[in-house]
Amino acid sequence: MKKEFIKKNYPLFIGFFVPVTIMLGYFIYRGMYPFGKSSLLTVDLGQQYVDFFAAYRDTLLHDPTKIFYSFSKAIGGEMLGEFAYYLLSPFNLIFLFFKGKTLTAGIMLVTLLKYGCSGLAMAWLLQKRNKKTRLVNSALAITYAMMGWFVANQFNLLWLDACVFLPLIIVGFYNLMETAKPACYVLFLGFMIIVNYYMAYMICIFLVLFFIWYAFDNFETPKIMLKKAAIFVGSSLLAVGVGCLTLLSTLYTLSVSKGQYMQEKINFKLEYDPIKMVSKLTMGAFNFDQLPSGQPNLFISSLALFAFCLFFFCKKIKLRSRITAFLITCFLILSMCFEPLDLFWHGMQFPVWYPYRFSFIVSFWMIFLAHTALSKRSRQTRIFLTVPGILYAGVIIYVATNLKKFSFASKQTLIISVVFALLTLILMSLTDKLLDFDSKDFLLLIVVIFEMSINACMSLNNLSYLTQKEFADPTKTLAQDKKALDSLDKSLYRVASLYCRTKNDGLAQNMNFGSYFSSALEKSIPDFYGQIGNPDGDNYVAYTNGTLITDGLLDMKYLIQPKDSAEIEQPKTDLNIVSERPDAAEYNLVKETESTRIYRNPYSANIIYASNRSLLNQKILYNDPINYQTSWLNSATSTWPSTRYFYPCNFNEVIFQNTPKQVNLTNSSFKKIKCSKEAKIIFKFTPKTDDSYYITLGPCLNSDNVTWYRGNRLLNHYGTFRHTVVINVANHDKGNEIVLTARFKKDSLWLNNFVLYQMDTQAVLNKLEQVKINSLTNMKATSTLIKGDLSLDSNQMMATTIPYNQGWHLTVDGKSTSIIKIQNTFIGAILSSGKHRIVLKYVPPYLGIGCIVSLLSCGLLIVICNFSRLKKRGFV
Structure with a gap:
């Protein structure tokens, strides 16, 4: 029974295990941890994602409320949108078993599984479309799992799920069109929307194009096609309904973060000479220079490329199908070089690094059409192979004569590309008398395995990676600091750190460092940092330039200072020092670890404090941090006339x-x-x-x-x-x-x-003492709930350094009270004088509505799937 099962499904096993084996062999060869001193960490995987994975583990194991909100996100921010973009992949559950420095081993395992599952999903789709071409199915599945886009983006782990789900969604699409059964399509697409809305958006665009091609390929009568179009649209909307579990909350997050940077002016122009795109059809066409800008990663095996070309000449395929596919292909090609279409695919925002992120869809489209062509092979196939052969020769000649324009290309890569192209063309051209189909397909499979393996090696060799030590040593030091702070204080506070590994150290270690790097950072936060004199960008902030004033008002209760290298015992731990603060001498040394000193700031106020109402008129002052800090401290302490500091x-x-x-x-x-x-x-x-x-x-x-x-x-x-x-x-x-x-x-x-x-240090410290005295008392706090007592004079208001968000709900003395936005950044409230019991609770905006819509959509799907059975029993 097992032998029969394996014999029947061996393309699926090949599709999974071959990519995993190839990449595992490469990782071992490169000495990636746990097989050596290097790691997979590079670019954003090392500077951003690994910290999110550490936070994911800590959140699920220790404090699930941080799925909704965290004060480790800069100075505080919603997290559901971050989870929806970075962390909802089912593969991430594996990180629960990897802690601290071993997290890099977990990243390797997840990477390998995503390679394997992409190949498995594609093999399943191709097997569903044609069970006879099993070895071809395996070869194309391996091509898909190891295509240029996947290799070039293996460190963007959060995007790779799209490659796993896309073939599954197409399987569901065919079930929907051929049997009117929506379950597979709705659930896979809905789950993709939940896992990563960004990549799901691109897939949804492609599904419209795919339906258009399917409609022309399978055209029957206008009435039938209209019915199928209605089924497609209805099922797609139902999938979006299923995805509303996180989608509505995420859309709100986008409206206050990335949505604030929407491209206002669109230039109707080509972004580069489109002919340069063909250079990406050669092997090893990827290096670091291609990350910030470059052409789309389109490399697929020679077998898939040549078969894709054959699709348009195959007479066994309907002419209208080939014409439609050609027009869609032209649209996809234009999308990869024409600015308005490029923006459209990326949600009307230019990508920051990693251009043409949707090109995995183009590769999928090419491989899918290649499979269709190979399923219709005939004797005429050999004749038409001259066309892709000539075209590819033109590609090689073009790149060879323009080598200086392509930093990733060399004579070596071009020679290797030609060798595999010739091998593929020869095997595809052999007659049945010389070699039967099965033997030919087996040899093509071997060629594809070697071709895709060598391309992956050449491409990934062009990148540099963090060593395991460069990750593990700072991580160990941060963990020691976390342990020391927990022994000192378990209340809610912020920490100014003068060293870092990344801007997301606080997120990774559950410490509120005030720095952060994310694509979904609320715009008001970098705006605020820019006013107080700290570094900021569209997607990051760094609390590295604090003063006594900002430390006090932002409740930077502790400051961590790295020791001089001469003071650290061997083995030496190299820490990236990002700031120096001689004014730390005003604070009290309370703890020392192996590599750092921890100071307590006796002048830090609570994150909720009583301020003069003049804070409502705080001016926005870019490039004038001294006056902004002066004005803020004066307003907080009811100083009139204004005091100079x-x-x-x-x-x-x-x-x-x-x-x-x-x-x-x-x-x-x-x-x-x-x-x-x-x-x-x-x-x-x-x-x-x-x-x-x-x-x-x-x-x-x-x-x-x-x-x-x-x-x-x-x-x-x-x-x-x-x-x-x-x-x-x-x-x-x-x-x-x-x-x-x-x-x-x-x-x-x-x-x-x-x-x-x-x-005037003493004047500042005296004022900060006033703010501290007028701060929240008897405070109890979690990530989503803050309680305490606050006393106000007649001219005062409730002020906070909690970033404004619609999800925060204020109750004062048991009564719901409106919040307002102060300093264009924080939560505030106008309250009467006297002592008040303050309760602030956070509930993600639109989460409740999203859950209801998702549940209703799932319920409707169940009814639709069981309609005939329910009808027989008289329920409908």
Whole structure:
């Protein structure tokens, strides 16, 4: 019985195990952990996703409420949208069995399974369409699982589920069209929407195109086709209803995050010369340069490519089917180079890196049509092979004569491409007398296995990866800090960390670090960071440039400072220091770990505090963080008239080397005298007090234009920013000369918003004490529920540093109370004077409605699937 089952279904086994075996062999060869000192971590997998996977594990095992909201997301934010984009893959359950540094082994296992399951799903689809071409089915399934798009995006694990589900959805589509049974189609598509709405959106577009082709390929009568169109549309809407479990909440998230950056102006132009696209049909056509920008990854096996071309010449296939397929193919090709269509496929936003993310659909389409052509093979096939042969020769000649235009191409890759193309053409051209179909298909399968394996090796060899040590050592240090903080304090607070592995360290370790990197970051958060003088971007924020004021008002209750390398015992742990805070001297050292010191900030306020109502009029001040912080602290403490906390200072001496001397520094431009020589400006000052001193750097003074030094060493700071940042350069340094040096990286330098400030430290600390006294007391907090008591004077309001979100619901003294948005960022409320019992509860917006719609859709699907049975029993 087992032998019979295997014999009947061996294409499925081949489709799964061959890709897994090939990639496992490659990972072992490259020494990927647990088989060596390297890891699979590279690009976003190492800088973003691995931290999400760690957070996923911690959330499911320890605090499921963080599926909805987390204060580890920057300074707080909803998480259901993040889960819907990054973490709802069923494969992610495997991460529950991998902790800490072993997480990289779990990533390898998940990657291998996604390779295998993609091949298995495709093999099942092809087997359903034609059981006779079993070896061809296996070859095309392997092609699909290891196509150029999959290899180039294997580190984008969250997208790979689309390759697994797409063939399954098409299986369901044929069941729907041929038997009017919607269950498979609705459930697979609905589940894909839940797993990753972004890739599901692309699949939905393709399904419309696929139905159009199917309609012409199987056209009967207008009445029948209209009926099938109605079934298709109705079932698709039902699938969307099933997906509403997370979809409605996610759409709200998008409206306050990515939706804020929708492309307003569309240029009707080609993004590049379309002929360049054919270069991606050669082997090894991928490297790091292709990640931020490049052509779509379209590599498939020579067998699939040539058979795809044959589809349009195969007389056994209906002419109208071939014409429709050709038009759809043209549309897909145009989509990969014409800006409006490119935007349409990506939800009206240009991708940040990884262009043409929908090209896996193009590869699927080509492979599917190739299978259709190979299922209709005849003697004429050999004649028509000259066409794809000539076309591919043209591709090779074009790339060979333009090698300088393609950094990934070389003579070696082109020669190997030609070898496999010739082998494939020869085998496909052999007559039945020379070689029977089964033997020919077996040899084609072997050629495909070697071709796809070599392409994967050549492509992935072009990337560099993190070593296991580079991941494990900081992870260990972060875990030690987490353990130390838990022993000190289990309340809700935030932490300023002066080192990091990634911006999502806090998310990975369940610590509220204030930094974050995500595609679904609410726009108001980077806007706020840009105002307080911390680095920000459309999809990230970094709390690396805190001051005493921002630490206090944002409840940065602890500060973690890495020890000097000389203090750390061997083996040495290299930590990426992103900031230096001499003003940490104002805080209390409370704990030391192997690699870090932990300070407690005695001036941090609660995340809910009583503020003067003048905070309602807080102005938006980009590139003026000093005045923004001053205004915020004054409003929070009811200070009138406004108190100054920062005073501009002059440098004692400025030395100009290879650039003209100027009296005015701030916002002045400097050019090299001799372009071939180094230019720098040296700024010297001697603090007259033990106060904190800060400099402000405008966006033109980032790491692209200048390198900063403090004394003879690099100034530790986060060098990428788009608004003016604040950097602490001195504290308790009275009488000690401070030397700052700006070394030009280009021929000119603009000292954009470059000012030295002295802070009136004692005045700031006194004000922060007032905020702390007027903060929430008797607080009890979880991720989604905050309770406590707050006392207000007649001119005060409830202020918070909890980012505004419709999901937060306020109850004051047992009565529901409206919340308002303050500082264009946070939750606030106008309350009467006196002592109040405050309860803030978070419920994801539209989650309840989404669940109801999803349940109703599932119920309707059950009724439809059992309609005839229910009718017989008299229920309908």
